Amino acid sequence: MKKLIKKIIILGAKKAFQKGLLKADIFPNMNIEQPRHDAHGDLSTNFAMISAGVQKMPPRKIAEIVISCINDSNGIIKKIEIAGPGFINFFLKDQAWYPFLKKIHDQNKNFGSLDYGKGEKVLIEFVSANPTGPLHVGHGRGAVVGDTVGNILAFAGFDVQKEYYINDSGQQIKTLGISVWIRFLQSLGHDIELPKDCYQGNYINDIALELNKKMGVELAKLITKNKAEVEKDKKDGILICAKYAAEKILKNIKHDLTCFGVKFNNWFSEQSMYDSGLVMETIEKFKKKNIIYEKDKAWWFKTKNLGDEKDRVVIKKNSLTTYFASDIAYHLEKFTRGFDRVIDVWGADHHGYIKRINACLDASGIKTNKFDVILIQLVNLLRDGEPVAMSTRAGEFVTLKNIIDEVGSDAARFIFLSRSFDSSLDFDLKVAKQKTNENPVYYVQYVHARIAGIMAKALSCGINSDVYSDSNLDVSSLKELEEIKLIKILTMFPEIIKKSAETLNPHVIFTYLMTLASAFHGYYNKHKVITEDKDLTLARLCLVFAVKKVIGNSLFLFGVSAPDSM
C-alpha cells in the first residue's frame, strides 16, 4: 500500500514538473507512514516538507501543487488533506484494503516472506557455551534470540546456517578433567580437597560417580601415591575424565537445546582446528605478513592500529595459544567456507572482543560490515519479584532445563523475546507460569485459539474454511472501524519482517504481535463473527482466518506453538 501511494505521489510530482508548476524534477526519498492519529488519515507523507529545499517553495504550496496533479487510477483514495507544517494525508476507501486479505490467504504460510536477502549466505553462531557445565538462563536468552534471528533471516530470503562453536580445547577442559578426577578420588574415600578454581557443581559429582560405576577399576589403577601430582594435566586419569565429562555435558547441552526447540545445522569443534593445524597455519600466515610479531617472548597480533586499544597476545610466553588465537582462525574460516555474512550472538560482557575480531578481519581484507555481533544483555532470574540465588562458585544455580521444565518452552521463549536484546531482562518464574495478561505468550496464543474456536463453530454450521479463504470471496461487507484497522495491521506484516531482518532484532515482531493481538481481542469483544447475515459472516471469517495465519506465521518464527485450543 505504501509503495502504491509513493508511486502515485511521484507520478503527480512528475506531472507537476512537466506542467511547469514545480521547479525541479528531483524528488528526495520520502517517508510514508501510518499516522498515530486517525484524524491524520490512513497514510501520510512528508514529501512536501523534504522537497522544500530543492523546490525553493514553502512545503504547503508544494503539497497543494502535487495534490492537484495526482491521478488516482485505482480509485482507492477517499480524500487528501494538507496538514500541519505540510504533511500530505491520504484517507483511503475501505475497498483499498480488501485485496490484502486475498493475498494473505493465497500466500498462506509464505505471507510475510521476502526476497530481501536475495539468497545471501549467512552464518549465525550462538550459544557456544563451554561444555563444562549445564546451560543457564543467560544461555537461554542467547539461544532463543539466535535461533529466532536465524528463522527471521531465512524468512526474509537469506540462506541461513545456524552453528554452535564448541570450546572443547584449552584450560577450561583441563580444569573440568581435574574437577571430575578429584571428585572421583573423593568417591573412593581419598582425603583430598576440591580446589577453589575447579567446577563446584553437583553435576561434577554425578559424572564422577557415573565414571566410578562404569570404569572405576581401570581408573583407580592410574592413581599415583603422590597427591601433589594430581593437578598436573598430563595425568591419564585427568585426560580420561576430561574427555568423558566434556562429551557427557555436551550431550546434555544438545538435549536441553532440543527440548527448547533450538536446532543447529552444525556443531563446530575448536579442537578440530588444532587437530587439522588450521590455528597454527593461520598464525604463521600473519607472522609472514608481520601482523603477528614477537615481543617479551610472546606473540602479539597487531590490533592496535586497526581500531583496538592495544595489541593482543595470541601465543603466550609459555608457548600455549590464547583463546583469541583460535577465534581468529575460526572467524576467518567462516568466511573461507563461503559465507557472505557472519553473525555472532554474544553476552554483552564480551563486547570488548568486537574490536579485536574486526581487526583480524580487517587485516585479512574482509570488510567488517560483513560481520555483526548481537550483544545480549543480562537476564535477572526472579521468583515473585525476588532474585533467585545463583552462586556459580557454590555450584548452586537454576539451569535452563529447570526453567523449561517449570514454565514450558513456549512461555520461556516468548519471554526471552519480550524485551529488545539490548536491554536487560527480568525473567520472573512465577509470572512465566501465570495465565494472565502479565504473561504475553498466552495473550497472543489465545488469539489463535479463539479464532480456531470460531472456525470450529463455523464448520459445525456447515461452513468450510475453503469457502471463506477463496480468492473470489466478496468481503465488501467489512465496514466496521475495527475491521479496517485489523486489515491495516495485517498489511504491515511484511514490512515488520523486513525491519526485523535489517535490525537483526526479533523484538520488532514481538511488538507487532502484541498490537495485532490487542486489536483482535478488542474486535472479538465488540463484534460477533458468526451471525445470521451469511455474507457478513463469510467476510468476517475471511478476516479472522487471515489474522490466524499471520499470528501463526509469527509464532512459527519464534519457535512458539500456535494452539487451536487452550
Added chain:
RNA sequence: GCGCUUGUAGCUCAGCUGGAUAGAGCAACGGACUUCUAAUCCGUAGGUCACAGGUUCGAAUCCUGUCAAGCGUACCA
C-alpha cells in the same frame, strides 16, 4: 582514566535512520460473561522523555557536555 550499553508514567518496558496531541502492560479505581473460550474487553487516572546546551521549519529520537547505573579495558576462557 579510556571504551561500550542504558537512563521515558509509581513499577516493567515500547517508541530512537528527526515529524503532528510521547504509547502499552502491571499496580489503583469503575464497569462488561444467558453469547464464537472473561487466559478477554471498555473506561478513569498517571509525564520536566536524567540534566544543560547545539543542529532546524520541527528533537524522546541526531551532535556536544554533565550526572547516574551496568559492563569491559588479562600473556583468563
